[in-house]
Amino acid sequence: MTNEEKFNLITRNLEEVLTADELKDLIKSGKPMKHYIGFEISGKVHLGTGLATMLKIKNLQDAGIETTILLADWHTWLNKKLDGTLETASKMARSYFEEGLKAAALCVGADPKKIEFVLGSELYKKLNNEYWANVIKVAKATTISRMMRSTNIMGRVAGQSSDTASLFYPAMQTADIFTLGVNIAHAGTDQRNVHVVARDCAKEVGYLKPIAIHHHLLQGLLKPPLWPIPEENREDIVTAMKMSKSKPDSAIFVTDSPEEIKRKIGNAFCPEGEIKYNPILDWAKYLIFYEKDSKLEIKRDEKFGGDITYTSYEDLEKDYAEKKLHPMDLKNAVAEWLIQKLEPARKYFEDPKRKKALEEIERLTKK
RNA sequence: CCUGAGGUGGCAGAGCGGUUUAUGCAACAGACUGUAAAUCUGUACUAGGUGGGUUCAACUCCUACCCUCAGGACCA
Numbered sequence: 326m327t328n329e330e331k332f333n334l335i336t337r338n339l340e341e342v343l344t345a346d347e348l349k350d351l352i353k354s355g356k357p358m359k360h361y362i363g364f365e366i367s368g369k370v371h372l373g374t375g376l377a378t379m380l381k382i383k384n385l386q387d388a389g390i391e392t393t394i395l396l397a398d399w400h401t402w403l404n405k406k407l408d409g410t411l412e413t414a415s416k417m418a419r420s421y422f423e424e425g426l427k428a429a430a431l432c433v434g435a436d437p438k439k440i441e442f443v444l445g446s447e448l449y450k451k452l453n454n455e456y457w458a459n460v461i462k463v464a465k466a467t468t469i470s471r472m473m474r475s476t477n478i479m480g481r482v483a484g485q486s487s488d489t490a491s492l493f494y495p496a497m498q499t500a501d502i503f504t505l506g507v508n509i510a511h512a513g514t515d516q517r518n519v520h521v522v523a524r525d526c527a528k529e530v531g532y533l534k535p536i537a538i539h540h541h542l543l544q545g546l547l548k549p550p551l552w553p554i555p556e557e558n559r560e561d562i563v564t565a566m567k568m569s570k571s572k573p574d575s576a577i578f579v580t581d582s583p584e585e586i587k588r589k590i591g592n593a594f595c596p597e598g599e600i601k602y603n604p605i606l607d608w609a610k611y612l613i614f615y616e617k618d619s620k621l622e623i624k625r626d627e628k629f630g631g632d633i634t635y636t637s638y639e640d641l642e643k644d645y646a647e648k649k650l651h652p653m654d655l656k657n658a659v660a661e662w663l664i665q666k667l668e669p670a671r672k673y674f675e676d677p678k679r680k681k682a683l684e685e686i687e688r689l690t691k692k
Numbered sequence: 693c694c695u696g697a698g699g700u701g702g703c704a705g706a707g708c709g710g711u712u713u714a715u716g717c718a719a720c721a722g723a724c725u726g727u728a729a730a731u732c733u734g735u736a737c738u739a740g741g742u743g744g745g746u747u748c749a750a751c752u753c754c755u756a757c758c759c760u761c762a763g764g765a766c767c768a
Binding site for chain 2: 546548552590591592593594595596597605626628629651652653654655656657
């Protein structure tokens with residue numbers, strides 16, 4: 326694989342790379358590339374955490390990068406998720422979340438065995454003072470206002486009043502990056518602020534400045550609070566509409582049953598001819614047509630034009646915009662695609678132990 | 693620690709000592725569109741921070757405690 330091919334693989338479908346030149350240099354240098362992405366154990370694995378992330382991880386694996394997933398149990402605790410205890414977060418990290426991510430990896434053809442899963446609490450314990458020293462170093466190298474601007478990573482509006490612990494969050498996340506020694510930090514675009522903090526203070530803290538890569542956040546299935554979306558705050562609304570674990574009908578989880586998938590897609594917001602904000606098209610673009618050789622088969626009645634197969638997102642979008650493709654036909658096809666794609670995950674969770682863990686996380690997130 | 697405001701259903705947000713207990717959003721069902729949305733109709737459901745007390749009866753009064761918010765005090 327040439328350096329250019331590697332670069333293209335790593336950056337495919339990304340929303341942002343900080344910075345592309347640094348990445349090129351890193352590839353050229355031939356140094357080992359170590360990637361990381363972190364997750365809170367805040368609920369079930371959905372298409373965003375699962376498929377979107379794993380598709381990228383597969384690219385990275387193919388490019389020969391060492392991939393790491395941090396199971397951020399401390400962050401989960403700090404953020405009062407699940408039942409609010411560290412113990413539960415740690416337990417569910419291994420019993421459920423890691424398994425859910427592995428299942429998702431299987432769905433997209435990534436190799437779960439080549440992903441290193443690191444549990445936050447184990448890492449911190451192992452490193453003893455070093456980790457917390459890094460947190461303090463980061464805290465010393467940053468300002469409160471800077472940190473407050475980064476706190477939207479927790480699904481909150483930045484700067485909104487919250488407890489003191491939330492200020493530690495970005496410092497910890499940054500320390501994670503340094504402590505793990507990663508040179509490629511990966512996340513959804515919602516976490517770019519923290520990555521920028523990490524890059525800003527890397528030198529001062531005495532660590533490698535990580536390259537940050539950000540993938541697209543999948544849209545949620547629900548109708549936006551304001552429709553049509555006013556142009557001036559379009560960005561805010563769209564990011565607020567991302568798929569969310571806490572709104573089960575906005576998301577599809579990797580273990581959802583075929584019936585559940587059909588129901589959710591069926592209920593999804595999907596205006597005819599609308600291509601600017603359309604979760605189903607968004608999913609088609611970022612999941613189905615993620616790989617170049619993908620295709621989507623539409624099955625429909627003769628009176629609606631008969632079956633058709635799309636081999637590029639552009640064609641799909643064009644027909645949809647011109648109303649040559651009806652939302653319902655699109656929905657059916659996307660639902661069918663997902664049902665098939667997620668089959669390995671459902672199978673994986675037939676295992677009694679995993680199934681039990683899944684039920685437990687469902688219980689914990691119910692309220 | 694002090695002062696003030698407040699803690700109501702999934703969320704937002706009123707009133708009231710006693711009855712069918714708002715209202716909005718969300719949810720669910722139906723109608724209408726070959727999806728969803730919008731619109732119309734309907735349904736259900738779910739409360740009163742916690743412990744005491746007053747009362748025939750308390751979400752509504754009293755009291756203690758807890759918590760949130762604003763300000764003050766302390767540090768000076």
